[in-house]
Structures are given as C-alpha cells and as structure tokens.
Amino acid sequence: MALPNNHGYFGNFGGSFIPETLYSCLEELKKAYARAKKDKSFKTNLDYYLKEYAARPTRLYFAKHLSAYLGLKVYLKREDLLHTGAHKINNSLGQALLAKYMGKKRIIAETGAGQHGVSAATVARLFGLSCDVYMGEEDMARQRMNVFRMKILGAKVIPVLSGSKTLKDACSEAIREWVTSVRDTYYLIGSTFGPHPYPMIVRDFQSVIGKEARAQIIQKEKKLPDFLVACVGGGSNAMGLFYNFFKDEKVKFIGVEAGGLSRNLNSASISYGDIGVLHGAKTYVLQDKFGQVKGTHSIAAGLDYPGVGPEHSFYNDSKRGRYVTVKDSEALEGFKMLSELEGIIPALESAHAIYYLKKLAKKNKGALVILCLSGRGDKDLEIVQSYLDAEKRG
Amino acid sequence: MNIKQKFQQLKKEGRKAFIAYVPFGFPSIAKTKDILLALQEAGVDIIELGIPFSDPIADGPIIQAATAVALAKGANTKNIISTLKALKPSLKVPLALMTYYNPILQAGVAKFFSQMRQAGACAILTVDLPIDEAHEYRRLAKKYGIETVFFITPVTPKERAKKIIRSASGFLYYISVTGTTGLGKTLSFTSLARHIKQLKLQTELPICVGFGIHTRKQIERVWNFSDGAIVGSGIVKFIADNHSKRNFLNRLKKYVKSLKPD
Ligand SMILES: Cc1ncc(COP(=O)(O)O)c(C=O)c1O
Numbered sequence: 001m002a003l004p005n006n007h008g009y010f011g012n013f014g015g016s017f018i019p020e021t022l023y024s025c026l027e028e029l030k031k032a033y034a035r036a037k038k039d040k041s042f043k044t045n046l047d048y049y050l051k052e053y054a055a056r057p058t059r060l061y062f063a064k065h066l067s068a069y070l071g072l073k074v075y076l077k078r079e080d081l082l083h084t085g086a087h088k089i090n091n092s093l094g095q096a097l098l099a100k101y102m103g104k105k106r107i108i109a110e111t112g113a114g115q116h117g118v119s120a121a122t123v124a125r126l127f128g129l130s131c132d133v134y135m136g137e138e139d140m141a142r143q144r145m146n147v148f149r150m151k152i153l154g155a156k157v158i159p160v161l162s163g164s165k166t167l168k169d170a171c172s173e174a175i176r177e178w179v180t181s182v183r184d185t186y187y188l189i190g191s192t193f194g195p196h197p198y199p200m201i202v203r204d205f206q207s208v209i210g211k212e213a214r215a216q217i218i219q220k221e222k223k224l225p226d227f228l229v230a231c232v233g234g235g236s237n238a239m240g241l242f243y244n245f246f247k248d249e250k251v252k253f254i255g256v257e258a259g260g261l262s263r264n265l266n267s268a269s270i271s272y273g274d275i276g277v278l279h280g281a282k283t284y285v286l287q288d289k290f291g292q293v294k295g296t297h298s299i300a301a302g303l304d305y306p307g308v309g310p311e312h313s314f315y316n317d318s319k320r321g322r323y324v325t326v327k328d329s330e331a332l333e334g335f336k337m338l339s340e341l342e343g344i345i346p347a348l349e350s351a352h353a354i355y356y357l358k359k360l361a362k363k364n365k366g367a368l369v370i371l372c373l374s375g376r377g378d379k380d381l382e383i384v385q386s387y388l389d390a391e392k393r394g
Numbered sequence: 395m396n397i398k399q400k401f402q403q404l405k406k407e408g409r410k411a412f413i414a415y416v417p418f419g420f421p422s423i424a425k426t427k428d429i430l431l432a433l434q435e436a437g438v439d440i441i442e443l444g445i446p447f448s449d450p451i452a453d454g455p456i457i458q459a460a461t462a463v464a465l466a467k468g469a470n471t472k473n474i475i476s477t478l479k480a481l482k483p484s485l486k487v488p489l490a491l492m493t494y495y496n497p498i499l500q501a502g503v504a505k506f507f508s509q510m511r512q513a514g515a516c517a518i519l520t521v522d523l524p525i526d527e528a529h530e531y532r533r534l535a536k537k538y539g540i541e542t543v544f545f546i547t548p549v550t551p552k553e554r555a556k557k558i559i560r561s562a563s564g565f566l567y568y569i570s571v572t573g574t575t576g577l578g579k580t581l582s583f584t585s586l587a588r589h590i591k592q593l594k595l596q597t598e599l600p601i602c603v604g605f606g607i608h609t610r611k612q613i614e615r616v617w618n619f620s621d622g623a624i625v626g627s628g629i630v631k632f633i634a635d636n637h638s639k640r641n642f643l644n645r646l647k648k649y650v651k652s653l654k655p656d
Contacts, residue, residue, distance in 0.1 A: 007526065017495055017522045019452045020545040021572050023554060162458055168449065175451045180573040182549060277496045277522070278449065290470040291500030293448040 003311070008196020011318060013310035016195040017277045021179045030197050032102045037204075042101060049093050050208065053126065054083045056090075058209075060216035060370070065341040066354075070361040075225070076344070076373045077213045077241065086347060086375030087209060087237045088119040088190060094205030096123035099186035106130045106181070107188045110174040112139055112167030112233070113302035113349065114146025115375055116190030121155035129186075131155040134174040136165040139301050146379055164295045167233075167305045171279050191234025192309030195280030199309050206240025213370050214244050221368060227360065229254045230372035231353040232323065233267070233302050235309030237374035242321065252322065254360070255312055256353045258298035259325030267296040269308040270316050270323040278307040284316070299328035299383065300348035302375075324359075326352040332387055334358075335377065347375030348383065396516045397488045397541055397564045400439060401600045401621065411622025412437070412613070412654050413602060414629055415492060417444035418477070419469025420460040421637045427481060429633065432643045434487045436650035442519065442624065445474060445493035452521045454576025456627040460634060471501045478513035490517035490543065490564070495527075503531055507538035517541035517564040525561040532561060543567050546601075548589065555593060565600040566593070568620065570607065576627050579606030587619040614655040625653060 003010045036042040050056040058078045067074045079087035111117030117133040124131035137159045163169035178187040192202045230238035232255040245251045260266030269284040276285035286294045286306040298304040315321035334355030446464040541564030600621035608628025616623040
C-alpha cells in the first residue's frame with residue numbers, strides 16, 4: 001500500500017496536528033497537489049526548470065580517492081552542484097510551481113542554514129512571487145552570507161527571537177504567520193516535516209534524487225548499491241535518495257543524525273528522542289518527560305532541529321532504515337576528509353554522512369555505497385574556520 | 395459546578411459568560427494560586443488554565459513570553475495537578491484546561507484525564523488537536539468525565555463545522571480572527587455575528603468567542619450574539635505589567651471587573 005494513507009500516516013507517524021484555522025488550506029493543498037500530479041503540463045513544466053534552471057540530472061560521481069582511503073566503493077550523488085548549492089531547490093521549484101498553480105502570490109518559508117531560505121527566495125524571483133523567510137536570530141548570525149543572498153534576491157528575512165532562536169522557532173513563527181494570512185499565503189515548507197500533506201509533497205519533489213541515482217548506479221555498476229547514506233535534519237535529502245529504493249529490500253538505508261556535542265546536546269531526534277507531536281506531525285521529538293521540546297545543537301544549522309520527518313520515524317520503527325549519529329567533531333573530520341581527498345568541499349550537514357562512511361567501512365569492506373552529497377560547503381567556511389582556530393588554540 | 399451547570403445557571407439568570415485565560419506558572423506557580431482565586435472573586439464565570447508548552451504555534455508574543463516564564467519557573471503537568479488539588483476546596487469556578495497536544499501525549503492521555511478530573515478540571519481544549527486526530531482522546535475524555543471543547547474559525551467550511559459540533563461538548567470555541575492570540579486584532583463583528591447565528595441554528599451547545607478580545611466594549615458586542623467572551627492576552631498582559639506592584643491582586647480584581655459589562 002502506498003504511504004502515507006488517506007489521513008497522512010506512515011504507520012504510526014505523521015497525521016495532521018494543526019490549529020483548526022489551517023484545516024481548509026491543507027485540504028485545498030491536498031486537492032491541488034492531486035490535480036497537479038495528474039496534470040501533464042505541471043510535470044513538463046517542473047522537469048523543464050529542474051533541468052534548465054537547477055541543472056538536473058546531477059552526476060553520480062565515483063569518489064576514487066575516498067573509496068581507496070576507506071576500502072569502500074563510494075559514489076557521490078552531487079546535489080551540491082545544483083543551482084543555489086543544495087538539494088533544497090528541487091523542493092522549492094516543485095512547491096513554488098504548486099503555489100502558482102493554486103493562484104497564490106506570496107510564499108513564506110522557514111530556514112535553518114539558510115539553504116532553504118535561499119532556494120525559496122530564488123524561486124520566488126523566478127516565478128514572480130513575494131517571499132518572506134523566517135530565520136532564527138542565532139542562525140542569522142552564523143549564516144550571514146545566506147541572509148545576504150536572500151536579501152539580494154528580494155526576500156524579506158524576518159529574525160525570530162523566541163525560544164532557542166533556531167530552526168524550530170523559525171518554523172513555529174512561519175506557522176503563526178501562515179495561520180494569520182492563510183487566505184492568500186502559501187507556506188513553502190523546507191523539509192519532509194509538518195502536517196500532512198507536506199511530508200509527502202516534499203518527499204515526492206525530492207525523490208528525483210533517488211530516481212536518478214538508481215538508474216545511474218545500474219548503468220555504471222550493473223547492480224544496486226549495498227548502502228544508501230544521507231544526513232537527516234528534517235529528512236528531505238535522505239528521503240529523496242531512499243524513496244525510489246524502498247522496494248529494493250537488499251539496499252540498506254542509513255540516515256545520519258547530528259550527534260552534536262553530547263548525548264544531552266544534539267539534534268538526533270530518532271536516536272535520542274521519544275514519540276511526540278511537533279509542528280503538525282507525530283514523530284520522534286527531542287523532549288523532556290513532560291513533553292516540552294528540548295533545546296538542540298549541531299555544528300550544522302540545517303540539522304539543528306528537534307523533530308524529524310514522520311516517514312523516517314516509520315522507516316526506523318519498521319526497521320527499513322537504520323539511524324545513527326555523528327558528532328560535531330566527527331563531522332568536521334568528514335568535512336576535511338572529502339575536501340582533502342576529492343577536492344570537494346561539502347556542506348557541514350553532508351559532512352555528517354561522509355564521516356559515517358568511516359564507521360561503515362570497518363565492517364563492510366568493499367561495499368558499494370551511494371552517499372547523498374546534499375550541499376556544498378561555501379556557506380560553512382566561517383564556521384569551520386572558527387572551529388579550526390579553536391582547535392589550534394586547544 | 396461543572397461547565398454545563400454553569401451555562402444553565404447563566405441562561406436562567408439571563409447572563410453571558412466571562413471567561414478568563416491565564417497560563418499556569420506565570421509569573422510563578424505560587425502566584426498562579428492567588429491569581430485563580432482573585433479571578434474567582436472578581437466574578438469570572440469560567441477559568442481557562444493554560445498548560446505551558448515550549449512551542450505555542452497558535453499564540454502571539456504576550457502568551458509566548460508568559461509561557462516561557464512559566465516553563466522557566468518549572469511549570470509542568472505534574473505540578474499543575476498538585477496545585478489544583480490543593481486549591482480544590484476553595485476554587486469553585488469551573489475550570490477548563492487549554493493546552494497543546496504533546497504534554498498530554500507524554501503524560502499519557504488516559505492518565506492525564508483521570509488525574510485532571512480528580513484535580514477538579516472539567517473541560518479540555520487542545521489547540522493543535524483537530525477532530526480528525528481526536529477519536530481516542532474523545533473516548534477517554536468521556537470515560538473520565540471531561541468535556542472536549544473544539545474550535546471553529548472564520549475559515550471553517552460548513553460541512554466541517556457540522557462535524558466539529560458533533561464532536562464537541564461543554565461549549566464551542568469560536569476563534570474570532572485568522573491568526574494567533576494577542577491584542578490589536580481587527581475584529582469584524584458583523585461577519586462574526588452572522589457566522590455564529592448560523593451555527594446557533596445547528597446546535598444547543600453554547601458558543602463562546604475568543605482571540606483578540608480584551609476591552610469591555612468588545613465583550614459587550616460579542617455577548618450580543620454569543621454565549622460568552624474569552625479574554626486571554628489582555629489579562630496576561632495586565633499580570634505581566636502589574637504582578638510586582640503593591641496590591642497586585644486587588645488591582646487584578648479591579649481590572650477584571652472593569653472589563654465585565656453590567
Ligand atoms: C546542505 C544541506 N543538507 C541537508 C540539510 C538538512 O535537511 P534535510 O534533512 O531536509 O535534507 C540541509 C538543511 O538546511 C542542508 O542545507
């Protein structure tokens with residue numbers, strides 16, 4: 001049976017836990033998306049922009065040096081080469097076309113690392129929509145370049161001062177604005193989370209990653225990979241890679257969560273969280289025993305979120321996927337490893353997945369792996385510099 | 395007295411309900427006790443006690459800030475229950491709990507309802523639990539004798555409103571605006587009146603109006619076409635501005651009385 005079911009559930013996870021005000025716009029969205037899915041011209045249009053504007057298909061690159069170093073056979077799915085520098089554009093193009101299809105003139109978005117904000121601002125320019133991006137004040141400070149990019153692109157970046165001032169709070173604030181201007185505003189959510197139908201819509205738009213990768217690996221290796229590895233924040237690049245391999249039972253899925261600094265301060269919702277309800281979905285949530293959502297931390301702003309897409313929670317509980325953690329310091333090592341061995345500077349989010357290959361290699365010598373290189377590292381250079389400086393000072 | 399009896403009494407006396415919202419634990423757990431008793435003395439008909447949640451997506455800045463203070467003071471589902479139990483002999487105003495779903499889910503829905511009932515609460519409003527997700531919740535609420543209030547908004551389609559009416563008990567909460575809680579909203583009383591009149595044709599349940607209501611004049615107008623007005627952010631702001639002043643509780647009583655039309 002295709003998931004989610006009619007109520008938006010992936011097994012025990014998902015659903016639609018929203019203030020009543022949002023009910024009719026989610027119904028409207030469900031209907032519009034069902035129509036768009038059947039509409040050939042919608043698909044033709046999206047394919048055109050994915051190809052000509054975003055530069056799809058992305059390459060599946062055999063990482064020769066990394067492979068030799070680790071004793072694995074690693075292919076990189078090069079989402080980092082897309083326009084705006086990360087996989088986020090796949091989803092933003094899809095949803096912006098959907099917003100237009102629905103006759104909306106304004107989009108709002110939340111952003112953590114700023115990658116989704118930038119991709120939303122970009123498609124807003126492209127399609128003539130107005131765009132407000134909610135971003136935690138702390139993230140604005142650590143991702144200054146992306147804030148500037150959004151502004152150049154004509155988006156309004158609205159600082160969020162509540163809570164931990166990161167992605168979670170940006171998301172809450174975007175929902176508040178959405179509840180307020182529900183009649184004319186489209187909420188362009190940035191990952192596979194939120195109430196039904198968002199986790200499904202974002203997954204579908206990102207699934208182009210795995211669809212291409214599957215055909216490419218068969219062409220190059222004449223077989224399916226042993227492992228798929230991707231970092232998991234909200235879960236969109238990982239789900240995008242995994243989804244088209246779902247029925248290939250021998251292909252193992254590994255989602256890498258941000259282990260942050262410690263067992264107590266991280267963003268690893270599946271690994272360290274409990275089932276709860278956050279931002280419209282039932283899923284694994286980092287929370288205390290009274291159901292208050294905990295503060296999170298990751299060196300990668302794009303992973304710094306206390307929830308996770310409900311479909312990943314389902315993959316975890318049904319054992320279709322395995323979810324692991326990689327700490328800040330390890331992600332930095334992954335960052336350096338790929339830069340030095342392959343001449344490719346990864347986003348810190350993706351660097352979590354890269355480091356995990358080192359652990360994977362220990363027991364799986366020679367395994368064939370596809371890693372989703374979800375984004376490039378340009379946005380992270382300042383952060384990496386400050387960590388390296390701190391390391392040097394001891 | 396429970397909510398049903400309260401509305402029967404009001405009807406008999408030809409009055410409308412004045413409902414006050416305050417978050418538990420703001421400005422502190424100890425002061426919440428005094429505030430609840432002061433609201434009772436000021437003649438509030440029903441108290442909505444907010445269970446603070448870390449991510450209040452339907453609340454504006456005033457209640458967000460109060461919630462953050464309450465959480466910092468250690469408010470949680472456990473000490474709400476113990477506080478209410480301690481107050482039970484003196485607090486006679488019907489008490490409804492207003493919350494987000496996650497704290498209930500973590501406490502365990504059945505356990506939460508049974509303990510809240512024992513502590514004296516008689517109704518529950520869960521902001522992010524629409525009827526579609528509420529089957530088990532409603533079943534358990536009924537079992538433990540808790541009324542389940544649900545929300546209707548200016549953008550709720552007619553068919554949907556019918557379903558909500560069928561799922562609700564205690565009263566219906568009509569959200570006056572599309573938006574979050576807070577002050578300075580532009581309320582459209584004519585369309586509010588029209589919408590509520592339509593709903594009244596379909597149900598005997600009392601319909602109360604909340605969000606953005608904080609002046610005596612607004613309450614007067616809302617009372618004309620509904621069964622009650624809910625004041626939240628206005629009272630919370632008053633508490634925030636005045637709780638460290640001398641005679642705070644008397645001031646609060648005076649303020650609440652001043653909001654209540656004769
Ligand atoms: C490069 C990159 N990778 C991964 C992520 C995490 O998001 P998701 O888990 O939805 O792929 C982000 C989020 O900002 C990102 O910018």
